[in-house]
Amino acid sequence: MSTLFNLSGKKAIITGSSRGIGKATAIRLAEHGAKVVITSRKIDACEEVASEINSTYGSDTAIALACNISDKEQLAKLHKDSVAWCGEIDILVCNAAINPYFGPSLNIPDSAFEKIMRSNVQSNFWLTNMVIPSMIKSKDGSIIIISSIAGLHGSSLLGAYAISKAADSQLARNISVEHGPNGVRANCISPGLIKTDFARALWENESILKSQTNKSALKRIGMPDEIAGAVVFLASQAGSFTTGQNIVIDGGEGETA
Numbered sequence: 001m002s003t004l005f006n007l008s009g010k011k012a013i014i015t016g017s018s019r020g021i022g023k024a025t026a027i028r029l030a031e032h033g034a035k036v037v038i039t040s041r042k043i044d045a046c047e048e049v050a051s052e053i054n055s056t057y058g059s060d061t062a063i064a065l066a067c068n069i070s071d072k073e074q075l076a077k078l079h080k081d082s083v084a085w086c087g088e089i090d091i092l093v094c095n096a097a098i099n100p101y102f103g104p105s106l107n108i109p110d111s112a113f114e115k116i117m118r119s120n121v122q123s124n125f126w127l128t129n130m131v132i133p134s135m136i137k138s139k140d141g142s143i144i145i146i147s148s149i150a151g152l153h154g155s156s157l158l159g160a161y162a163i164s165k166a167a168d169s170q171l172a173r174n175i176s177v178e179h180g181p182n183g184v185r186a187n188c189i190s191p192g193l194i195k196t197d198f199a200r201a202l203w204e205n206e207s208i209l210k211s212q213t214n215k216s217a218l219k220r221i222g223m224p225d226e227i228a229g230a231v232v233f234l235a236s237q238a239g240s241f242t243t244g245q246n247i248v249i250d251g252g253e254g255e256t257a
């Protein structure tokens with residue numbers, strides 16, 4: 001395949017790829033030729049995704065590795081085992097995130113705030129720092145962090161999560177400036193409402209779904225695959241001049257009056 005989107009020979013880690021946006025992303029990266037590391041806390045679910053990919057795109061396209069992103073040692077092991085399997089990483093998709101608290105920021109327990117920051121920001125900081133040295137050596141690398149439109153506006157109910165997602169876009173900008181001269185690119189994607197387990201409480205309730213989707217130009221919820229295409233773009237030659245950006249994919253939520 002000799003297109004702008006060709007990823008053959010590339011190796012990717014996608015955190016949180018056992019389902020949702022991460023799974024769709026891993027499948028599309030594999031479809032475009034990359035080797036993919038499927039990872040989340042539950043190895044069984046990762047193995048299912050890896051075997052689905054291997055049976056479609058060829059054995060040894062995917063491997064399953066368990067890792068809780070909030071644990072630095074587990075991240076280091078994920079990186080080490082990934083490199084042992086496929087060689088140095090060219091594409092890192094920091095996709096996994098958590099939101100254990102929904103409500104006014106006045107009431108959030110310190111433990112919930114710290115958990116959100118550790119899993120959604122510090123874990124990405126750790127993992128990006130693990131892959132960047134080899135990207136610098138090869139003068140090529142693409143880091144993609146899945147942020148959220150929650151990080152673009154004030155929020156009365158998702159405060160800490162929104163802060164973590166805003167921090168993720170700053171992390172991508174920092175990496176782009178610090179390592180751009182060495183060929184490393186870093187970008188965020190900020191999805192709007194996407195039909196995954198993560199947002200189930202929002203789309204399973206008809207009236208919440210309607211009020212959410214009414215805000216968007218397309219008047220519908222997004223699907224995981226509608227985020228995966230942008231990841232392929234950012235990971236590939238097609239995105240070679242794109243760095244430090246936060247690409248909003250929300251069905252046009254900001255476009256309606």
Ligand SMILES: NC(=O)c1ccc[n+]([C@@H]2O[C@H](COP(=O)([O-])OP(=O)(O)OC[C@H]3O[C@@H](n4cnc5c(N)ncnc54)[C@H](OP(=O)(O)O)[C@@H]3O)[C@@H](O)[C@H]2O)c1
Nearest residue numbers: 016018020021040041042068069097148193194196198199
């Ligand atoms: N869905 C939306 O509407 C929406 C909107 C904006 C942004 N986002 C962002 O999109 C990203 C993906 O979310 P999604 O909607 O695809 O969610 P999802 O379907 O619930 O998938 C989340 C994935 O992350 C993994 N995960 C969760 N906590 C983890 C941890 N501590 N360590 C390692 N893996 C962990 C999960 O597997 P295990 O549970 O097995 O570990 C799963 O593979 C997140 O960053 C989220 O903030 C989603």
